[in-house]
Amino acid sequence: MDGQAVAAARVAFERGDYLETLTLLSPLLGTATDAAPLVLLGGALEKLGLPAEAAQAFEQAASHAGSDAGTLLGRATALYVEAGDDDRAQLIGIKLLDTMPDDATLAYNLALSFRRTGDTALADLVKPTLASSDEADHLKLAGDILGDSERNPLTLTVFRKLAALFPNDPYTQFKFMSVARDFCDFEAIGKLEQANADQLASGDLSALEGETAYSNLLRCGDERLNRLATNNPGLTSIPSPASSRQRRMRQHPWGARIRIGYLSNDFWSEHATMRLLQSVLEAHDGKQFDVTLYCYTPEHQTVADSDRSKWGRIVSLHGKTDAQAADIIRQHDIDILVDLKGHTGGSRSNILNQMVAPIQVAFLGFPGSAVNVDCDYVIGDRIVLPASSRQNYHEKFCLLPESYQPNDPTYRALPPATGRQALGLPPDRFVFAAFNAARKISPAAVDCWAEILRRSERSVLWVMIDGDLARSNFRAAFTKRGIAADRIIFASPTGYDGHIARLQAADIGLDTFPYNGHTTTSDKLWAGLPVVTLKGSNFASRVSESLLTALGLPNLVAATPDAFVELAVKLSQSPEDVTLLKQEISQNRFLAPLFDAERFCRHLESGYAMMVERAKAKLPPDHLEVTCLPVRIAPFSKRT
Numbered sequence: 001m002d003g004q005a006v007a008a009a010r011v012a013f014e015r016g017d018y019l020e021t022l023t024l025l026s027p028l029l030g031t032a033t034d035a036a037p038l039v040l041l042g043g044a045l046e047k048l049g050l051p052a053e054a055a056q057a058f059e060q061a062a063s064h065a066g067s068d069a070g071t072l073l074g075r076a077t078a079l080y081v082e083a084g085d086d087d088r089a090q091l092i093g094i095k096l097l098d099t100m101p102d103d104a105t106l107a108y109n110l111a112l113s114f115r116r117t118g119d120t121a122l123a124d125l126v127k128p129t130l131a132s133s134d135e136a137d138h139l140k141l142a143g144d145i146l147g148d149s150e151r152n153p154l155t156l157t158v159f160r161k162l163a164a165l166f167p168n169d170p171y172t173q174f175k176f177m178s179v180a181r182d183f184c185d186f187e188a189i190g191k192l193e194q195a196n197a198d199q200l201a202s203g204d205l206s207a208l209e210g211e212t213a214y215s216n217l218l219r220c221g222d223e224r225l226n227r228l229a230t231n232n233p234g235l236t237s238i239p240s241p242a243s244s245r246q247r248r249m250r251q252h253p254w255g256a257r258i259r260i261g262y263l264s265n266d267f268w269s270e271h272a273t274m275r276l277l278q279s280v281l282e283a284h285d286g287k288q289f290d291v292t293l294y295c296y297t298p299e300h301q302t303v304a305d306s307d308r309s310k311w312g313r314i315v316s317l318h319g320k321t322d323a324q325a326a327d328i329i330r331q332h333d334i335d336i337l338v339d340l341k342g343h344t345g346g347s348r349s350n351i352l353n354q355m356v357a358p359i360q361v362a363f364l365g366f367p368g369s370a371v372n373v374d375c376d377y378v379i380g381d382r383i384v385l386p387a388s389s390r391q392n393y394h395e396k397f398c399l400l401p402e403s404y405q406p407n408d409p410t411y412r413a414l415p416p417a418t419g420r421q422a423l424g425l426p427p428d429r430f431v432f433a434a435f436n437a438a439r440k441i442s443p444a445a446v447d448c449w450a451e452i453l454r455r456s457e458r459s460v461l462w463v464m465i466d467g468d469l470a471r472s473n474f475r476a477a478f479t480k481r482g483i484a485a486d487r488i489i490f491a492s493p494t495g496y497d498g499h500i501a502r503l504q505a506a507d508i509g510l511d512t513f514p515y516n517g518h519t520t521t522s523d524k525l526w527a528g529l530p531v532v533t534l535k536g537s538n539f540a541s542r543v544s545e546s547l548l549t550a551l552g553l554p555n556l557v558a559a560t561p562d563a564f565v566e567l568a569v570k571l572s573q574s575p576e577d578v579t580l581l582k583q584e585i586s587q588n589r590f591l592a593p594l595f596d597a598e599r600f601c602r603h604l605e606s607g608y609a610m611m612v613e614r615a616k617a618k619l620p621p622d623h624l625e626v627t628c629l630p631v632r633i634a635p636f637s638k639r640t
Contacts, residue, residue, distance in 0.1 A: 006037045009044075018044040035065040039072065046079065055079035059092065070100050078109045086113045090122075097125065104133035111141055131158050136165050143175075150182045153469045160188070170210025171231060178215045181439040184465065184473040190443050193219060200225070213343035217368055218439055221514035221537040223392035227371050232343050236322070237353045239374035247355040247374070248615065253333050257290045258612055260312075261329055263351065264340035264365070267293050267308060268301040269411065270496065272519040273340060273364065279408040279597035280604065281311040289605060294329060294337075296348060317348070326354030335359060335615075336608055339375065342366020349373045359611050359621075362395060364405070367518065367540040369393040376621040377611060379604070380404045383546040384539045396621040398607045400600070401628035402593040403550035405543065407522055409595040409636070413497040414526065417504035425489065425505055430459040430572045433506035433529065435491065435499075436520045438465050438474075440512040444561065448534075449510060450481035451565045456572040462506060464491045503527035507578050508571050516544040525551055526595065530581040532556050532571070534564045550594040551585065590635040598636065599629055 009024035021044035025037055032038050042057030055076040062072035073092050080089035093110045100106050107126035114123040123145050130142035131154040139162050146155045156179050163176035173192060180188040199207050208216065208228040216229030266273040284291050291312030308314055317325045329337060337357035341347035342365045352360050352374050362370045363379040369392060378395040381404040385397045420427050434449065453459055465474050475485050494502065500523065509524040511517055511533035521544045524531050533544035535557055545557045558564035571578055589595055606626045614622065
């Protein structure tokens with residue numbers, strides 16, 4: 001091509017006349033053998049908002065560019081992505097990965113394309129490169145791709161960098177705190193919690209808006225502050241007192257039986273919720289109660305369940321919007337809609353904000369007030385929901401007489417104990433077991449556990465923490481506190497039956513705080529393992545006390561952290577007391593209220609009936625206390 005035309009095109013480009021540049025250079029596309037004018041043409045096309053054509057120019061230029069070909073093909077890839085031509089972008093970009101594996105911009109553009117086409121496996125190829133970048137856009141995309149990858153150490157790397165880039169963004173800071181918990185990065189957790197405490201002390205409570213309600217409970221036992229953690233993206237509509245009153249006062253066709261609807265995505269037998277609730281659902285009195293499960297459980301989870309209909313009628317909400325789901329529930333004239341999720345993963349509590357049922361209830365899934373969810377009642381007991389908590393809940397309390405937590409004695413595994421040798425446990429040491437999820441282990445709990453080990457020299461701590469990084473961080477935290485690494489023993493992942501069998505090899509369970517073990521604690525007690533806990537200050541931190549009391553073991557609840565340490569140390573020095581405690585659990589397992597599903601169901605049904613009685617009388621919701629059935633004097637069931 002005429003060199004004068006190219007020079008003129010360059011001048012036009014520099015003065016911003018991209019149409020003139022295009023006019024002078026467009027004859028080159030498909031015929032030029034020199035990279036420079038093609039690069040200029042590609043730049044003009046890009047400036048004119050023609051990414052597909054610009055990509056073609058850069059791709060052609062690369063064939064004549066020698067060592068610069070990779071850079072030009074990278075630009076072509078980015079422009080093909082911008083143009084929406086994912087086939088071409090991936091064809092070029094994947095080949096480039098062989099020669100440019102560490103190019104974060106290439107990884108970024110490919111990741112955008114892979115996400116758009118749903119190629120998650122290919123997106124995994126570029127995650128490490130994105131994570132190694134220091135560019136905010138690259139790291140944000142890496143964070144989106146990693147999502148809830150709790151065991152991928154890259155997740156911690158990415159959110160640590162993002163937290164450093166955005167120190168004043170509470171959403172980013174709290175996300176980093178959440179990820180740090182999964183990897184037992186107690187140093188990071190401590191700094192983040194201190195920074196938040198300083199902010200709160202100054203009177204600035206706004207930062208809590210960036211924290212999810214569940215994450216807040218993992219670190220904060222103050223019910224007043226728990227209500228301020230309102231980063232719950234699933235809630236797209238916020239109920240008003242007027243809409244709640246309108247919902248309750250609408251004309252409703254009450255029937256001879258009370259129609260109960262349970263809403264959850266956990267309706268499969270291996271989920272922790274159903275290990276608690278399954279027998280209760282089966283125990284509902286069909287003459288008085290009509291039970292429907294509004295189910296959005298992933299279908300692959302239900303494959304092993306041969307007959308879920310024994311829990312109630314199953315109505316699938318798969319593929320339904322919240323509004324469509326609400327319509328379905330309304331058409332069934334449900335009297336009481338019971339949300340089993342609250343502010344937990346996979347929740348569709350937003351359905352309750354569609355004015356669905358005259359009575360709406362929060363139960364079991366979330367241990368606190370479901371802020372911004374239109375619920376009339378929350379089901380609890382006198383321990384997890386004392387009268388002092390009422391001011392911090394918009395829901396009225398329905399208090400069951402023994403424990404709020406149902407437990408299944410029929411389908412829950414109770415295998416023989418596994419021996420210590422098979423588990424890699426020392427036969428001559430006192431074994432403390434702390435099997436709560438890593439995210440529940442607070443720095444305060446670590447301090448107490450370390451002090452217990454320091455004062456119980458013949459003891460070891462057996463914990464269920466998976467992943468090399470999390471284990472390394474956990475071990476380092478105890479080393480820093482003067483505890484030798486060989487006193488920490490990590491349990492390997494296993495199935496539920498194996499888990500119950502191995503729990504019996506421990507001497508004493510240690511609880512977490514401020515978020516207790518919930519199903520984790522009742523699993524330990526079911527297996528016959530005594531659990532030492534700390535008296536709490538909100539629902540999540542009072543659960544173990546509720547469970548222990550319902551099993552007749554309130555003496556295992558310590559009033560203060562120091563008392564928690566003292567009690568655990570005392571038991572480690574008194575093996576005969578531990579033996580007596582285990583015998584007491586064994587004797588009470590089929591006698592005490594904790595594992596009596598039928599008794600629990602009758603109490604629960606009484607609560608439902610009281611709610612309906614008020615609603616029929618056009619009375620607003622009010623705090624309710626269910627009367628306790630007579631004390632049982634004979635075992636309610638026996639497993640063989």
